[in-house]
Amino acid sequence: MKIAVAVFPGSNCDHDAYHALKHVVGCDAAFVWHKAGDLGGADAVILPGGFSYGDYLRTGAIARFSPIMARVVEFAAAGGPVLGICNGFQVLLEAGLLPGGMRRNRGLKFICEQVHLRVERTGTPFTGRARAGQVLRMPIAHGEGNYYADPATLERLEAHGRVVFRYAAPDGTIDERWNVNGSTAAIAGISNAQGNVVGLMPHPERACEAALGSADGRVVLESLVEACAAARGGAARTAAGGGGAAAGEGTARTGAA
């Protein structure tokens, strides 16, 4: 089993993700340069955090046109698990693999601190080992993580259980006071309709060892490894039944990735 970590110019959490996968969770990981023509036969893809292309124009706006993103779009459409962390989430939004957009944080400050997330959905390849309602502590580090979805999109996300993580109090209470960046409905992470593509602003890969302040992020990566093992074990990728529906959601973009 191998998990690919995409590397864009300006990615800076790629090594964190690689380390957490390879040395903490103990699975095979490989970097994939953004100009690569394929994903190297990986079972899953992580788009890591950072500042791809210096966040020029908009966060993730240039990276989504990188050659590797065409392969990621195909991989996602075929049901492959794709996780976007922080800047990776922003890239997934720009690519139209997830709906909505990012605004500057409420208060305009770059926020770098530990937050608490409540797991809202367990039926994804990234939360399969978590309990519904479980509270995870992990860091955020972003200036543009104020997630926005218009009312119709929000209704669709809520109705289909596609909100995966919400910013919460340490006891799991959802309250605007704990909505650290002002996101719509305190959303920290969402999935696509099939559930195989997930994006979140907090950093599970930086919260995999007690020495780093929290090991709560491990459940996300361990869930992924378990899901990949199950898929390898002959279980059909039921999500693949959705065909190409995973692509092009959320935006009215005419551009080809």
Added chain:
Amino acid sequence: MRARVFVTLKPSILDPQGKTILGALRSLGYGAVEDVRQGKFFEIDVAAGSAGEARSLAAEMADRLLANPVIESYRVEVEEPGRT
């Protein structure tokens, strides 16, 4: 031919930078300022046969890359040579 593309957050989207600038202008004594929206401005030189072609090219670029239709809207102007 030069096209100009103005990108701003949609009116329904809160613009925290605009609000901060509004506060700064008021603190400078510009009490007449009612609202500020901050945006982006692009000057694009294109080889186009007509103003209409330049306009539609610039609009296509805005749709595909310069603006994010989820949160932003844009406006295109074309400067026609000899008419300025």
